[in-house]
Every structure is written in structure tokens, then in C-alpha cells.
Amino acid sequence: MNIVSKIKPLIISTLSGLYGQDYHETDLTINTTKPEFEGDYTLVLFSFVRQLKKSPEQLGQEIGAALVKSHPELFSAYNVIKGFLNLTIIDNYWLEVLQNNFQDPSFGKKAPNGQKVMVEYSSPNTNKPLHLGHLRNNFLGWSVAEILKYDGYEIYKTCISNDRGIHICKSMVTWQLFANGATPESTGIKGDHFVGDYYVRFGNEHKKQMAELIEKGLSREDAEKQAPIMKAAQQMLVDWEAGKPEVIALWKKMNSWVYQGFDVTYKRIGSDFDKTYFESETYLLGKKAVETGLAKNVFFKKEDGSVWIDLTADGLDEKVVQRKDGTAVYITQDIGLAAQKQEEFGCQQSIYVVADEQNYHFKVLKLIGEKLGIPGAEGIYHLSYGMVELPSGRMKTREGTVVDADDLIEEMVNVARQKTEELGKVKDFTAAELKELYDIIALGALKFFLLRVDPKKRMIFNPEESIDFHGFTGPFVQYTHARIKSILRKGGEQASTGNQQAALLKLEKDLIVLLEQYPTIIEQAVAEHNPSLLAIYAFNLAKSFNTFYTEHSVMNAETEEKKQLRLQLSEMTANVIASAMGLMGIRVPERM
Numbered sequence: 001m002n003i004v005s006k007i008k009p010l011i012i013s014t015l016s017g018l019y020g021q022d023y024h025e026t027d028l029t030i031n032t033t034k035p036e037f038e039g040d041y042t043l044v045l046f047s048f049v050r051q052l053k054k055s056p057e058q059l060g061q062e063i064g065a066a067l068v069k070s071h072p073e074l075f076s077a078y079n080v081i082k083g084f085l086n087l088t089i090i091d092n093y094w095l096e097v098l099q100n101n102f103q104d105p106s107f108g109k110k111a112p113n114g115q116k117v118m119v120e121y122s123s124p125n126t127n128k129p130l131h132l133g134h135l136r137n138n139f140l141g142w143s144v145a146e147i148l149k150y151d152g153y154e155i156y157k158t159c160i161s162n163d164r165g166i167h168i169c170k171s172m173v174t175w176q177l178f179a180n181g182a183t184p185e186s187t188g189i190k191g192d193h194f195v196g197d198y199y200v201r202f203g204n205e206h207k208k209q210m211a212e213l214i215e216k217g218l219s220r221e222d223a224e225k226q227a228p229i230m231k232a233a234q235q236m237l238v239d240w241e242a243g244k245p246e247v248i249a250l251w252k253k254m255n256s257w258v259y260q261g262f263d264v265t266y267k268r269i270g271s272d273f274d275k276t277y278f279e280s281e282t283y284l285l286g287k288k289a290v291e292t293g294l295a296k297n298v299f300f301k302k303e304d305g306s307v308w309i310d311l312t313a314d315g316l317d318e319k320v321v322q323r324k325d326g327t328a329v330y331i332t333q334d335i336g337l338a339a340q341k342q343e344e345f346g347c348q349q350s351i352y353v354v355a356d357e358q359n360y361h362f363k364v365l366k367l368i369g370e371k372l373g374i375p376g377a378e379g380i381y382h383l384s385y386g387m388v389e390l391p392s393g394r395m396k397t398r399e400g401t402v403v404d405a406d407d408l409i410e411e412m413v414n415v416a417r418q419k420t421e422e423l424g425k426v427k428d429f430t431a432a433e434l435k436e437l438y439d440i441i442a443l444g445a446l447k448f449f450l451l452r453v454d455p456k457k458r459m460i461f462n463p464e465e466s467i468d469f470h471g472f473t474g475p476f477v478q479y480t481h482a483r484i485k486s487i488l489r490k491g492g493e494q495a496s497t498g499n500q501q502a503a504l505l506k507l508e509k510d511l512i513v514l515l516e517q518y519p520t521i522i523e524q525a526v527a528e529h530n531p532s533l534l535a536i537y538a539f540n541l542a543k544s545f546n547t548f549y550t551e552h553s554v555m556n557a558e559t560e561e562k563k564q565l566r567l568q569l570s571e572m573t574a575n576v577i578a579s580a581m582g583l584m585g586i587r588v589p590e591r592m
Helices: 003-019 046-052 056-070 091-101 132-150 166-178 191-215 220-226 228-241 245-269 286-295 330-345 356-372 405-423 431-451 474-492 506-516 518-528 532-551 560-582
Strands: 030-032 041-044 075-081 084-089 116-120 154-161 275-278 307-310 318-322 349-355 380-385
Touching: 003 030, 003 041, 003 056, 046 056, 056 075, 056 084, 091 506, 091 560, 116 132, 116 330, 132 154, 132 245, 132 349, 132 380, 132 405, 132 431, 132 518, 154 330, 166 191, 166 228, 166 245, 191 220, 191 228, 191 245, 220 228, 228 245, 245 405, 245 431, 286 307, 286 318, 286 330, 286 356, 318 330, 318 356, 330 349, 330 356, 349 356, 356 380, 405 431, 431 474, 431 532, 474 532, 474 560, 506 532, 506 560, 518 532, 518 560, 532 560
Parallel strands: 116 154, 116 349, 154 275, 349 380
Antiparallel strands: 030 041, 041 084, 075 084, 307 318
16 A cells, blocks of 8 residues: 555544544545655645635644644654645655565566456558557557556457558559569568568559659549559459459468568567457458347448448447448448457457547447447547657658668667767677667667657657657666666675664655655556656656765765665665566666
8 A cells, every 4th residue: 555545544534533524535635745845745725725614724734733643653744835734754654665665576566456458559551561650559559558467457469460451452563563573582671671662662653653644634533543553453452352362372472471570570679469360350240240230220221222320419420331332341340350359358448559540430439339239348448649750750651751660770779889889888798798788778768768758649759869868768767777786786785674764864765755656656557558657757766866876875875774775775766667667668787
């Protein structure tokens, strides 16, 4: 139980005793005390003023005095400033927190709660490599899954591979036209990049053919449709849906190249999945849902044979769920897949990590699922996130301006090497150790920078800024962890497990107060599906430790008791930093 959970019932019983009324935890607002004031936690008094007809100053004095008198085992002092009651917690409480937890690498981890959650993320198209946008998606989905797991949930990580459709056929047609039988093996190009090159080439050839047709007098719209390469791609899609053997064989071959490439990237960035679904196997699942919806009068059929749902009463509009030719649309496929996932896993919540461009889609999906009575539909949750842009602007795949994930990671490794060499602190590292260190720093910088922003916000990614060793970055936190590990290694020192009674100095106490908040931060991150809270916390913890260490020596402390206290502080800080960073998929080095 954290300190706020302990304080609340004591304040409620004190309020009831003083004023003879019933109060609940929801009536209380308790915050950490601002640094410029004396105290640890602050009770906001304004909500009681009108009801009790007393001034904030009078209320604060009465409540504060009663708390300190009745509970000296927790409160040592109080003060009142402009409607805020600042409470000081006794040192012994903080010392107990430290001594009970400093050796626990899983501090804040909860026992299984019996609740199942599915997190779907990545969702790539099999016509191009993963790019910067996919990285934010993967890091966010993976981190949310791990945070939930740490909080006691049983987690299933899934991915839907968008492996069918016109975009796939574009790469296939272009490969037939221009590859002369080339393969990833014959060219030495990674499979997903190899196929992606043909998708980009399709766009270039299509533009060229359109220009020729426009010159012959066709409108732009007609030229777009009549371009021979586009017609070939459309025919290939028809042939695929008809199951034409040579088309299916080519489709399987090119997809296998892409999957091999994806696997390499996933392994590099640390993404993993318990199950991958394939659109080619799920796109017909919605047929049954359409029949059910018509039978329940949830859907209706128009004169042309298309099937719709009217969501105007829900503040949306009419939505087609099956085309007039009987083919499924994306929403229908997702309804069918949602039902299948529920049958397979029976999760209480199903989180979809998808960019904010699909906000409307997921509102509709949840509504339709609920109206059809699909089990688990009420647990559908869209973890919407903002797009990632570069300082130069938005990326476009067809124009070849997308930043490939693999290329970006290599660039980050080069920046990590350059920055580390500038600091000149790795002369005693072997070549293999340096290679691993640069990888740890590069991926740590990348993940931290993409996760430190609230998922709902759009962001601009700047590689140079992300790898600064002094700013709000992953390398700054990693460096602090390595620094602490260096302190703990000096002379083979191990913190004693004996109880410490030394009075806490301000910076020592500030650090323990922050460490004690870690389980609460995890709970908030779970409630908001927001790893940025962990990134901010890890940064503040690293900053707080550095401030403490600048002022107070550990190994040359004033007394042996102080030395042991500070070793405990250092060990717990290192453990919590490693835990918080680990939940974001970031490794922390033992030395840097």
C-alpha cells in the first residue's frame, strides 16, 4: 500500500471526528507538496470551505493538528498555505520503504488478477518494409502489453498482417514486369526492402503512364484508371480472389520474402507476438456477422443489394458493411475477427494500437459489435496515437520518402557511436562490447523518444535530439543507471540489509519519496494506456539521483550508517530505473 492510500482513510476519519459528517475518498484531493513548500503531501481544502463554513486557514490548522496528534506514527508536522494543508511524513516511514524494497528488482509488480487482455499492434502491409510510424506503433503496443502484464494482467500480443489487396498486387505486377527473376538472395537486398522497392517503382511507372495518357487527351481521373500497369494490378487482384494458381504462387513467394525481412526487424527492435492473423484468412469472416445483423434487424439492405447499419442515433452516420456485389469491407472483416479472437482467447479487453486516422472506424466497430451482441465487444478499446513526422515533414510511401525502420536504426547506431566517442569514456571496452553498447544506446534513444510523448499527440522525430546524453532522453537515463552501477561496484560494496536510523537529509528523502511513487505511476500508466508516464518518471528519477549524488558522497559518507543508507538508495534507484526502462523495452547498460 502506498503512502497516499494510507493517508486517505486517516484524513476521512479525522474529518468525521472533527465535523460529524461522512466523507469518502472521492471527496479528497491529495497531491505531492510543491518543492518550494515544507512537507511531503498536500490536502486541498477548498472543497470543504463552503460546506463547513470555515476559512481554509482554520480548517487546515484543525485538521493538521488532529492528524499529527492522533497519528504520530505517520505525521511529524504540518503547515497551511493559502488553502493547502501540507503534511510531513516521519522519516521512519521512508526508511522502512527503502529497507523493505531496495533489493527488490520487481518492486511494484502485482500478482495475477485473473483478467485477460489482448493487445494488437504492428499491423504491417506486406508490400513494404516497416517504417518510422510502425516503430511508434510497435514500441507503444509492446510497452502497454508489458505494463499491463506487470500490473497482474494475463496478456496476449497479436498482429494482423495486411497481406492481400490492390497494394500487394502492385508490387507483384511490377516485379513481373521489371525484376527478370531477381530475388532478395540474388540481389543481397533484405526481403521486405526488396518487395518495397517494387511498390515504389509501381508508383513511378504509374505516374509516367498517366502523363502519357493525359498528353493523348485523357482526363487525370481516367488516366489514373486506364494506365496499363494499374489495369494489370486490378486484374491480378481479380485473379487472386479467383484463386488462380500462378498468382497465388507468386503472392506466397513475395510475401515469404517480406516476412523474412519483418522477422529480422522485429527481432532487432524486440517486438514479439503470441499470434499473427492474416487478412487473407480473415477477410471473409464478416459474412456470418452480416447474416446475423440482418436477422436481428441491426443491419438493413438497400435496393442495390448493399447492406448498411444506421448509426445516426449514436451520433454517427450510415455505414456500409457489405458491398452490393457481396464483398466484405474492412469493418465487416474486423467484426468477424473480433468474434474469432474472443472465441479463441476470451479476453475482457481487446486493445487495438492504431493511428488516430482510424478513430471513426473503431467507434463504429465497437458500436456494431455491441449491437450484434458479440461477446467482449464492450471491451474493445482503440489506443489511438498521433502520427510521427520528420523535421522535413510527413512521409509518403509511394513517393519513396518514408524512413525505413532498418535504415533509421543504423543511423541511430552511427549517432550513438559518434556521441559516445566524443565523450571518450569507452577506451577499455572490447570491440564486441562497444558494438552491443552502441546498439543498446541507439535503440534506447529511439524507443524513449517515441514513447516519451503522450500517445494521443502527434510528434516530430529528430535522431540527433533523441540521443543527447544530457536532455530528456533514453541515453541520459541509461547513463545514470550505469553511473549508479559503477558506484555499487567500487570496492565490491554491497548495501547492508540492517535497519538504518540516520535522520534523512532533504535530497535523500526526496529520492525515497520519488521511489515510493513507482507502483502508483505504473497504475496510472495502466489506467491511461500511456507509457509516456513511465518515461517521464524514469527521467525525473535519474535527474533526482544526479542532484542527490552531486551534493552527497556515497562511498565517502560522513558515517558508516550514512554510507549504507546511500548504498541502499543507489541500489533501489538502479532497480527501479531498470524496471521502468524495461517496461518500455529499453535495456540499461552496466557501464557506459
